[in-house]
Amino acid sequence: MKGTELFPQCGFSSRAVAILEHLQVPFKTVDVLQDPEIRQGVKEYSDWPTIPQLYVKGEFVGGSDIMMEMFESGELKQLVGEPAA
DSSP, X not given: OOBXXXXXXXXXXXXXXXXXXXXXXXXXXXXXXXXXXXXXXXXXXXXXXXSOXXXXXXXXXXXXXXXXXXXXXXXXXXXXXXOOO
16 A cells, blocks of 8 residues: 555555454555555556555455445455454
8 A cells, every 4th residue: 555554645545444444354554655666566466557455365356446346345344254353
């Protein structure tokens, strides 16, 4: 993502954090603004042009628009599972 979990640097990254926090799932972020090679590398790795990108168990899911669609349909909650008790 652009920025960090505590300080997202774009609206899309902020939306991604809000969705994951709402689902109460643990997640890690990588600030692509800190390293241009990581920023370009993640785009090439996923063959997806935008950031942020969501990966669940190492599998690419999509960007923030895909996350929002999946969140609204309930599909994202099923994918990430229930929060730990």
